[in-house]
Amino acid sequence: MQTLEIISVNIWQILISLANLVILFLLMKKFLYKPVHKMLDERQKAIDSQYKDADDAKRIAEEERDVWEQKMQTAETTANEILQNATANASRRSDAIIAEAKDKADGIVRSAENEAELQRIKAADDIKNDIVDISSVLTEKLLSREINADDHKALIDSFLEDIGDGNE
DSSP states (O other), X not given: OOOOOXXXXXXXXXXXXXXXXXXXXXXXXXXXXXXXXXXXXXXXXXXXHHHHHHHHHHHHHXXXXXXXXXXXXXXXXXXXXXXXXXXXXHHHHHHHHHHHHHHHHHHHHHHHHHHHHHHHHHHHHXXXXXXXXXXXXXXXXXXXXOSOHHHHHHHHHHHHHHHHHHHO
């Protein structure tokens, strides 16, 4: 039979391999694991900081949105109040203008009625005077100066007053 020397176990060889493995592990831990771990921690901190900044920005944006919505609602309420006040003022102003126009129109109508009445009275007086003059001339011619002018005028005035009372 053959010997198993080829498969032999060399303890020194195993120990040297294990020592190499431990040295390699320690070197990798010192030069690779710690810097990589440090870089990953820094990266995580940067990401956490960005998330925090994003959350802060979102919170500020929501607060500003709430303030803006409140201001918009206040502005809308104020605009409605201004519109209602303007409408009420315009309505009052139009009522005042209409009342003033009616007063002016009534004044013009009263003035025209008064003027017409004065013209009618003046025309009636003018007609009476003309009648008095004409009748006195006719009476003079008819009576040939038998009645004096004052008596004649008194008679005509009483006659015209009777005629004026009968017309009204």
